[in-house]
Amino acid sequence: MKEYDIVIVGGGPGGSMAAKVAAEKGLKTIFFERGRKPGEKNSSGCGLGPRMWRSWPDMMKNLTEDKCPSLRAGRFARNYLVDKKGEVSAMILARPTESVTYEPAKSFITMNCYRSEFDPWMADLATNAGAELKCSLLIKGLIKENGTVKGVVDEKGEKYMAPIVIGADGAVSMVAKQSGLRDKWYHDHITLVPQYDFYAPREKIDLIMHEEALAVWWMAGGIPSAYQVFFGDGFHVGLGNWMQSWEKNPLYYLNYVVNLKHFQRLIKMLGAKPREVQAHLLPWMPYPEKTYANGVMLIGDAAGFPCPLEAEGIFPAMESAEIAVEVAAEAIAEGDYSENKLKEYERRWQEESSIGTEFDAGPQLWSVWKALPFNAKNMDWFIPMVSEALTGIFDWSEPHKVRIRQIVAHVKKYLPQAMPTLMSEFVPLFTKALEDDMGKLMDPSIMPTLINLLPKLMSLMPDKKKKRRRRK
């Protein structure tokens, strides 16, 4: 039996960050990883969010290509809009917009690198700070006394005791289960994300993709939307969905995307070859559930922290690690490891962290994502409507005046399908996001005008003209 101040299960970004911060505070810290090295069990291959550079500049400035050869900045994102027939009907190139406030967020959307390089780099920071790491070791259970967690036991029966155990063991969390915080996820709180890694020569990616190192394939036709992330010498393509939404094998949908004509052309141009098949669970919830119990705190994926819109999970895992260790240090100083003390962890992530701010609009963000990219019925009007509205004018088939009429009429045709979703999804989201300014927007003097104006505007919009037959 070995004794520590703090025991951390999991050597992902959450676990390593927790171990690093704990060791820096002088706490006797150990963390465990079931893989032979951190990162080899993870497949999120990963876009690191720019907030990591804002929150931990001294740490992140050391993440360089010599340590992580797969690094590639995702400066631009291609958005392919794919119609029901599998044709790319429009493509929108996005980059950080004018309203983004800081560097490096102005320069890239994500910094991409493989987890097999990033996770060991993070773990080294923790061991350099004095934390002990045991790899190739599965933690099998929690040791409890009188309903309080007192330590963990590994697969060989060795015991590691500590007044605080941090569950950084990811989506399939033994710590969450054995501490009674969660048995299984609700089906619509967790997604499965299958993914392929493709090899492609670095020079070809440099030349062909250049700074467009991210892509989203927005899919109509009953296929969940897919993402593509480029690294030094390869790329990922993957897609996700909630557990009950898979009607066919998940790879059927992913293969559909890969086999799109446009995608196949990209594969040929890049000289790309499938290199690895991966799948992982990813929590995607409207709001996290309880994250603490007597002697235990959950961080990162184990707690359900990936953001409710796009499931960015690395930053929240690391941010929650910092907060949990702060509270752990206070608990140790006070000698109080009870649920009542550790409740402070939940209060801080809710009220004083970006995780809390994100989940403040969590139910609305989660619901929008569920209703659109992963919802076949809605994407079937969304894709043609957006393509029509954004790109329809660039066309020489008629005088442009006629085209404008045709486009407006066509967009109007989709409105009866679109309005219910837009109203039920976007109105609550904007109401939530703008709640502090709602008073001004809801000024009673303008509301009646707006309400009267809408149907009027709709009636002014042209319908499709019947084709006039021209005589021969």
Place this chain on the structure above:
Amino acid sequence: MNINDFDLKSISTHIEGTGDFISIDNDKCNLCNRCLVICIMNLWKKREGKIVLAEDYKQKCVECAACYQVCEPGAISFQYPAGGTGVVFEQG
């Protein structure tokens, strides 16, 4: 080049040496078939009206735990394989 032509096993790496880590209790199974559908490696089969796990699952499973997660009656048990064994994602 068509991705369907690829043998999935040839693009995944496994370290041998684990004991069993997935099992099914057929008395609890309600034959909903969700495990059959969701396993990307096709490791669940229906034989004579019973759901069974492929014998070579330890060489193929990618440890996503989706089968365990979708199983409503709780018939499927899942634990991670022994430390240092099982699937390796070299480009994860």
